[in-house]
Amino acid sequence: KQEVTQIPAALSVPEGENLVLNCSFTDSAIYNLQWFRQDPGKGLTSLLLIQSSQREQTSGRLNASLDKSSGRSTLYIAASQPGDSATYLCAVTLISSGSARQLTFGSGTQLTVLP
């Protein structure tokens, strides 16, 4: 069974710092990996999607990398801002059992960027 782990569970940084969030998964047979953002009381918003054949994706100040062989992904946030404060979730799409669209989520990292 695929397990997704995110470390740390919570992170607090001063504004302007660069930071890295970590995600690890146990089964490398994935379709893709996504990073989502969740604001309190809100749904999830997809930030970046890395296909299994890709190594990284970038969007603005965000950069996500994928290393399938080691079962790891990182989300790099440059020049953090208070508006980046949210919970960040990592999710992988499995290709096993024909359920290619089934997302398995990590427990998330709660990020607080202090002004």
Next chain:
Amino acid sequence: DAGVIQSPRHEVTEMGQEVTLRCKPISGHNSLFWYRQTMMRGLELLIYFNNNVPIDDSGMPEDRFSAKMPNASFSTLKIQPSEPRDSAVYFCASSRTSGGPQETQYFGPGTRLLVL
């Protein structure tokens, strides 16, 4: 685009009552997913539909839970009878399934359910 619409946004009910959660997916999307989020277990997939047909309901916790998708623009998740341990945030998500690795799911705002 209005995004995925869920109703109600909040629901408080008493143990034993029937609860019905509703979802309207994004127009043109042909896959729909129901998730449950709790502090203890995180986000879990309950069931998903493709072209209105349930594909995988292995995440549905018990027979008390049932889900339907009578047409492409509407789905319900029903809990009967409800129990306090069902208290959670229930999310609906939809996607345009192409079978490729670039698919992403779009989430609704969730329904916060509290069973007393």
